[in-house]
Amino acid sequence: MHLSGKNILGNDQSAEGATSFYANNPATGDALEVAFTEATQAEVNKAVELAESAFDAYRQKSGMERAEFLETIASELAKIETSIVERGTLETGLPEGRLKGELGRTTGQLRLFASLLRDGSWVDARIDRANPDRTPAPKPDTRQMQIALGPVGVFGASNFPLAFSVAGGDTASALAAGCPIVVKAHPAHPGTSELVGQAIINAIQICNMPNGVFSLVHGASIEVGQAIVRHPLIKAIGFTGSFRGGKALFDEAARRQEPIPVYAEMGSSNPVFMLPGALRENFGSLAGGLAGSVQLGVGQFCTNPGITIVPKSEDATNFEKELEQQISTSESATMLTEAIQKNYVAGLETLKSKNEVTSLGRGSQKDGGAQGTAEVLTASAADFSADKEMEEEIFGPSTLLVKSENKAEMLEIAKNLSGHLTATVHGTDEDLKEYSDLLKLLEKKVGRLLINSFPTGVEVxxxxxxxxxxxxxxxxxxxxxxxxxxxxxxxxICYQGFPDSLLPDELKDGNPLNILRLEDGQYQLPKS
Amino acid sequence: MHLSGKNILGNDQSAEGATSFYANNPATGDALEVAFTEATQAEVNKAVELAESAFDAYRQKSGMERAEFLETIASELAKIETSIVERGTLETGLPEGRLKGELGRTTGQLRLFASLLRDGSWVDARIDRANPDRTPAPKPDTRQMQIALGPVGVFGASNFPLAFSVAGGDTASALAAGCPIVVKAHPAHPGTSELVGQAIINAIQICNMPNGVFSLVHGASIEVGQAIVRHPLIKAIGFTGSFRGGKALFDEAARRQEPIPVYAEMGSSNPVFMLPGALRENFGSLAGGLAGSVQLGVGQFCTNPGITIVPKSEDATNFEKELEQQISTSESATMLTEAIQKNYVAGLETLKSKNEVTSLGRGSQKDGGAQGTAEVLTASAADFSADKEMEEEIFGPSTLLVKSENKAEMLEIAKNLSGHLTATVHGTDEDLKEYSDLLKLLEKKVGRLLINSFPTGVEVxxxxxxxxxxxxxxxxxxxxxxxxxxxxxxxxICYQGFPDSLLPDELKDGNPLNILRLEDGQYQLPKS
Known part of the structure; x- marks a missing residue:
């Protein structure tokens, strides 16, 4: 495995900057070869200009051509699994099995978007044919479909070095849509990023895609990312990371002369509600399931269950004991970076410094670098409701057990929640009937609502x-x-009065792509 | 027709403020009875709080119930057509026929959204069933659909006092989605707004919709609108109006602690490209069609063709002469407000003050209030390309004829355009083949691309x-x-692991609403 440490600008490498940085092995704290050169403003500009120059040719590639491209990226990635996993484990501290699984998820995601393109129906084709005889005015022929926005900036996430990084979900969906991309590599795994980036460049050359469809720039400072967001030719941003980072990009984009959409996934503490019947029937397995979910990936998932609400009862006490036992007997593991580990410890310290919060148990901490040690804390529902800070995400393997005196307190918590990625309710049929108002409240707060499950593990x-x-x-x-x-x-976009020959295939009269369309108000299925 | 001049807060009237204003008849400059009381901050807060309190009950109404509600609004509006048209003509200077037509468009729009709700497929239902046998991990059951965002602030537009105002497109689509609304009445037609608002309140009572689904607040100053945008319980904004107004709301919303989407339609100059063959074959009818489109509604349409690009030729000279003739023999008409008329005149003055711009002809100006007089101006393509200001919208019945020396100049104009609502190309089959690159350039600049038509007239x-x-x-x-x-x-929203009985009907196993769904990757049509 050879790494250049250079930026990838279209199909070329470039390292004109004066600043460089190294990746660190979080398990040892050691710097890893090679040095990565930060992209200069001129290099970022060049990447974006290449993306713009590739846009016309790329957006007009057929869905089939783009599908083949995505599949080729997947197969090029699979070819270098050994290198990716080897470098990835060094840079992230994640175990080999996790990275192999994540690579599978990443290639599977690329292939899923390829299948979406092969199907073709995603463009939401709508056709309303002309009616020259309509009174008082004739009806024109109008046809609508989705088209690509333009060059997109993608920010790699630290916690999924493959599935939310250089060839992750933002990349797969932007490339599928017909948008060239400029990826800002996460400085915690620049070598993994380069390997993945090179696989994408290989796929571009194999599939004859235009130069500039993909660029990868490095930077440990915030300037490189800012330069991407500020560039007038960038039309949207994809980001997964912290609230602070995502909100800064959002604000930057809103201040542009032409504001652009920023899709920032900024984390969440994913409240889990344990209902009385479920605790009575399953306190042991619920405690085990929760402990597993809390510790999965050393708690470094956006969907990590950081808050668990239980109604006070003997069953809840048993649940608490079992959870405490599971967490106390757990062993620490290496976190992604030293900074993440420090933030995790600091977040817990802040929480524990509150008089209203008690630690129930903590795993044992192994020697070595950035060790993340699981911990379970507790507070009363009344205290939780009085202190909005307790709801904030602590990125790492902990959960705050919130004990409510009654149903009303539980509903009050649900009602006052900020937005989260997920909320989960564990309940028997009886519980769920009795707490249907809880489900309705939570529906307004989250993107995904789970019953009798755990929020970690996001199905693609x-x-x-x-x-x-x-x-x-x-x-x-x-x-x-x-x-x-x-x-x-x-x-x-709506095409009005277009002759059939000038319409995109998606909207032509004969439906040559055989896709789902809404024609004159009636859905027409593709012929199988 | 009785007008109270009060704000409508839920099902009650309220006028607690100390500031009031009158509508003006733009044809005479006279103030019209009655005085309208500006909403106070407390009244705006109350309207939003009522909307929030109605949200849960309203969003859980079935599509059928919301459809009936929209249809009832339409029939309540139709009942008071005479009053609406009478007050509307006084407040807007628009002729009776136009307002009758616009009311028909408004009720038709409400009924179209009702039919969308009756069909039900708009929720984009997606079902991926569980597979407990999948390895390495079982597949959970996940189901997705669209749900309402929350209370929405709607800003009435001056130029469509019905179709883009109190019961216009923003209202119809927000109410259809399940969102209560707080409407800021446009101060140019507060009486028309009150009449329409009262019809909506009647429909709420007839259909037993929760109090607070609709409120209407008045204000001639910007504070009332700002109070709506800033209120933490408001989750989205709909607006049609000027760039300055729309951008101010956008910026306000982006500065909130919780930023919210602002859908501001901010106008456009809707470039029309006349190609050589079309001019040769049809210069006369093209000039007539353009003159008609420029003057429609005294040029007060967002889709008014403010820029017309022609290639220099004898045919273009003939086209120009005919256009000049049509505009010069036109008669002025009353514009919506004195302010709009003054802005129109000022915009033309600024344009004409440029050495590169010449006026080709101007209609005759009648006596009376806010008269808008049609005008056609001209500039060379080179000068147009050198001065971005020439591309800006002048709201009123004018167009700037831009003459290009060759195809390259025309493409250069298209390439440098900012975003517009529409672009139009007039061409023969031969033209369109030769200028296919023009169409591809324009596709990136607009929401609607027309061939051999005119942009005014937006089909619902x-x-x-x-x-x-x-x-x-x-x-x-x-x-x-x-x-x-x-x-x-x-x-x-995604529901994971839900028992069938707790799923919304849209996602239940038996498809009880009989809607289009994507089930395990296959589209399933409703049974007819």
């Missing part, structure tokens, strides 16, 4: 919503996972 | 896009006309 499919009301994301109308993510990078 | 149907890239709107991903406008006020 047509019906997934990985999003939710602010501050979970900057745009509740969208999802960053699943096929619906493609509409983040498109807009509708 | 499934395939319409009344929107476009900034600065035509603040959100190119959306349309404010047509059924797709409903998604401005919704967001997706």
């Amino acid at each position: 499919c047509h019906s997934m919503v990985h999003g939710g009301p602010f501050p979970a994301t900057s745009d509740a109308r969208m999802t960053s996972v699943g096929t619906a993510a493609i509409t983040r990078f498109t807009r509708p | 149907c499934h395939s319409m896009v009344h929107g476009g890239p900034f600065p035509a709107t603040s959100d190119a991903r959306m349309t404010s006309v047509g059924t797709a406008a409903i998604t401005r006020f919704t967001r997706p």
Whole structure:
């Protein structure tokens, strides 16, 4: 595995900057070869200009051609699995099995978007034919479909170095939509990013895609990302990360002369509500399930259950004991970066410094670098409701057990929640009937509402919503996972009075692509 | 027709403020009875709080119930057509025929959204069923649909006192989506607004809709609108008006602690490209058609063709002469307000003060109030390309004829255009073949692209896009006309692991609403 440490500007490498940085192995704190050169403003400009120059040719590629391109990226990635996993484990501290799984998820995601393009119906084709005889005015022929927005800036996330990074969900959906992309590599895994970026460049060359469809720029400072967001030719931003980072990009984009959409997935504490009957029947397995979900990936998932609400009862006490036991006997593991580990510890310290919060148990901490140690804390529902800070995400393997005196207190918590990615309710049939008002309240707060399950593990499919009301994301109308993510990078256009030959295939009279269309108010299925 | 001059807060009237204003008859400059009381901050707060209190009950009404509500609004409006038209003509200077037509368009629009709700498929239902046997992890059951965003602020537009005002497109689509609304009446037609508002209140009472689904607040100053945008319970804004007004609301919304989407349709100069063959074959009818489109509604349409690009030729000279003749022999008409008329005159003066711009002809100006007189001006393509100001909208019955020396100059203009609502190309089959690159350039600049037609007249149907890239709107991903406008006020939610009985009907196993759904990756049509 050879790494250049250079930026990838279209199909060329470039390292004109004077600043460089190294990736660190979070397990040892050691710097990893090679040095990565930060992109200069001129290099960012060049990447964006290449993206713009590629836009026309790329957006006019057929869905089939773009599908083949995505599939080729997937197969090029699969070819270098060994290198990716080797470098990835060094840069992230994540175990080999996790990275292999995540690579599978990443290639599966690219192939899912390819299948969406092969199907073709995603463009939401709508046809209203002319009626020259209509009075008082003739009806014109109008036809609508979704088209690509333009060059997109994608920010790699630290916590999914593959699935939410260089060839992750933002990349897959933007490329599927017909948008060239400029990716800002996350400085925590620049080598993994370069390997993935090179696989995309290979796919571009194999599929004869225009130079500039993809660029990758490095930067440990915030200037590189700002330069992308500020560039007038960039038309949308995809981001997964912290609230602070995402909100800064949102504000930057809103201040542009031409404001652009920013899709920032900014995390969440994913409240889990345990109802009385479920605790009575299953306190043991619920405690085990929750402990597992809290610790999955050392708690570094956006969907990590950071708040757990239980009604006070003997069953809840048993649940608490079991949870405490599971967490106390757990062993720490390496977190993604030293900074993340420090933030995790600081977040817990802040929470524990409150008189109203008690630690119930904590795992054992191993030696070595950025160790993340699981912890369970507790507070009363009344205190939780009085202190909005307790609702904030602590990124890492902890959960705050909130004990409510009665149903009203539980509903009060639900009612006052900010936006989250998910909320979960564990309940028997009886519970769910009695707490139907809880479900209705939670529906207004989240992008995904789960029953009798745990929020970690985000299925990549047509019906997934990985999003939710602010501050979970900057745009509740969208999802960053699943096929619906493609509409983040498109807009509708209406063609009026076009001769058939000048219409895109999606809208031609004979439906040559055989896609679902809404024709004169009636849905017409593709012929199978 | 009795007018109270009061704000409508839920089902009650209120006039607690100390400031009031009158509507003016633009044809005479006279103030019209009665005085309208500006809403206070407390009244705006009350309207929004009522909307929030109505939200839960309203969003859970079935599509059928909301459809009946929209249809009842339409029939209540039709009942008072005489009053609406009588007051409307006084407040707007628009002729009776136009207001009758616009009322028909408004009720038709409400009924179209009702039919969308009766059909039910608009929620974009997606179902991916569980697969407990999948390895390495079982697949959960996930189901997605669109749900209402929350209370919406709607700003009435001056130029469509019915179709883009109190019961206009924003209202119809927000109410259809399940969002209560707080409407800011346009101060140019407060009486018309009150009449329409009262019809909506009647419909609320007839249909037993919750108190607070609709409120109407008055204000001639900007504070009332700002109070709506700033209120934390407001979740989206619909606006049609000037760039300055729309951009101010956008900026206000972006500065909120929780930023919200603003759908501001901010106008456009709607370039029309006349190609050589079309001019040769039809210069006379093209000039007549353009003159008609320029003057329609005294040029007070967002889709008014403010720029016309012609290639220099003898045919173009003939076209120009005919256009000049038509405009010069036209008669002025009353504009909506004195302020609009003054802005129109000032805009023309600024344009004519440029050495590069010449007036070719001007209609005759009648006596009376705010008279808008048609005018055609001209500039060379080179000068137009050198001065971005020439592209800006002048709201009123004028067009700037831009003469290009060759195809390259025409393409250069298209390439440098900002975002517009529409662009139009007139061409023979031969022209369109030769200028296919022009069409591809324009596709990136507009929400609607027309061939051999004129941009005024926006069809209300499934395939319409009344929107476009900034600065035509603040959100190119959306349309404010047509059924797709409903998604401005919704967001997706995913239900995971829900028992069938707790799912919304749209997502239940048996498809009880008989709607289009994407089930396990296959579209399933409703049974007819």
